[in-house]
Amino acid sequence: MSSVGIIANPASGKDIRRLVAHASVFDNNEKVNILQRVLLALDAAGVERVSIMPDYYGLGERALDGLKLASLRTDILDMPMTSSDQDSTEAAARFCEMNVGCLVVLGGDGTNRVVAKGCGDVPIISISTGTNNVFPAMVESTVAGLVAGLVALNAVDVEAVTYRAKRLEVYIDGELADIALVDVVTSCDLWIGTRAIWDPSHIQEIVLARAEPGSIGLSAVGSCLQALSTREGHGMYLALGPGGTQVLAPMGPGLVTRVPIREHRLIPVGSEVTLSSDPCTIALDGERTIEVYGTRTITVRLTNDGPRVVDIARCMEEATRSGVFQRLGNSNG
Numbered sequence: 001m002s003s004v005g006i007i008a009n010p011a012s013g014k015d016i017r018r019l020v021a022h023a024s025v026f027d028n029n030e031k032v033n034i035l036q037r038v039l040l041a042l043d044a045a046g047v048e049r050v051s052i053m054p055d056y057y058g059l060g061e062r063a064l065d066g067l068k069l070a071s072l073r074t075d076i077l078d079m080p081m082t083s084s085d086q087d088s089t090e091a092a093a094r095f096c097e098m099n100v101g102c103l104v105v106l107g108g109d110g111t112n113r114v115v116a117k118g119c120g121d122v123p124i125i126s127i128s129t130g131t132n133n134v135f136p137a138m139v140e141s142t143v144a145g146l147v148a149g150l151v152a153l154n155a156v157d158v159e160a161v162t163y164r165a166k167r168l169e170v171y172i173d174g175e176l177a178d179i180a181l182v183d184v185v186t187s188c189d190l191w192i193g194t195r196a197i198w199d200p201s202h203i204q205e206i207v208l209a210r211a212e213p214g215s216i217g218l219s220a221v222g223s224c225l226q227a228l229s230t231r232e233g234h235g236m237y238l239a240l241g242p243g244g245t246q247v248l249a250p251m252g253p254g255l256v257t258r259v260p261i262r263e264h265r266l267i268p269v270g271s272e273v274t275l276s277s278d279p280c281t282i283a284l285d286g287e288r289t290i291e292v293y294g295t296r297t298i299t300v301r302l303t304n305d306g307p308r309v310v311d312i313a314r315c316m317e318e319a320t321r322s323g324v325f326q327r328l329g330n331s332n333g
Helices: 028-045 059-064 085-097 109-116 141-152 218-223 312-321 324-332
Strands: 003-008 049-052 073-076 102-107 124-128 162-164 167-172 175-180 183-187 203-208 234-252 255-268 272-274 280-284 287-292 298-303 308-310
Touching: 003 028, 003 059, 003 085, 003 141, 028 049, 028 059, 028 102, 028 141, 049 059, 059 073, 085 102, 085 109, 102 109, 102 141, 109 124, 109 175, 124 141, 141 308, 141 312, 167 183, 167 280, 167 287, 175 280, 175 287, 183 218, 203 218, 218 234, 218 255, 312 324
Parallel strands: 003 049, 003 102, 049 073, 102 124, 124 308
Antiparallel strands: 162 308, 167 175, 167 298, 183 203, 183 280, 203 234, 234 255, 272 298, 280 287
16 A cells, blocks of 8 residues: 655744744644645545644644545554654654655754654655755645655655765764754753754854755855765864854855854765864754763764655656656546
């Protein structure tokens, strides 16, 4: 049976950067609309079943209420809710166990980071509904749903239209503490506070898995020095401070800032960097997550062990080239 899992984070797109910058707001009503377009596209493609992660706002239930679907079977995943990041990780792990053909994620970099902890080898399509997003795509959800359907139905060569994302692994005293998909940042702040990090005067070091031109946020600092795509075999290390160069970087929506760079260098996949042992907080994909006190050994390793990601444009091109849309169109006629 062809099946798709959906994880929609009701908390994404609502952090403090809406106050300190000029970020757009993705309210939960819009997320319901996005979900409905995904579901309609999956139904049109011929997917048989969709399961949606439960959440405190009831995004899945609201999206399904009154929605007219031809043959798509839907349900809300039966799992306990904690109304925390753990829900997304748990749902991703359950969808992996269910062997769904594709996973659709609505959220930002932070949501995708925790999904990556549980999704295993399931191909994922990420629709951006967060802040300063680098990992998820700004894509019309109708197209995202159609592509998820093509992947779940094996209507395209799944190996050809997906790639393995890079991952940053944070070790403290030799023990794996957490992961990131885009950036790991140390801050002189000694408490997590509002989590989001955006002020370069508080940042000490940055390790990037990717630095694509046109991105926004912390990875944009690296992209102003050298472009690194998601499939590039390198990442980048940066130490902020005087004594080197300075870049003008888009740190947030409407927030363009001069950032002093004391040192920067490329790091190959498979290597690791040792960060300062001073007390700090560590931000993962833009959110302060780990507090470090005392003298600790902090290392970050760059690997190719991230989630399996669907290249949306390549999938659509492959489907067109192989006549998939014509076959689906005729079968529905």
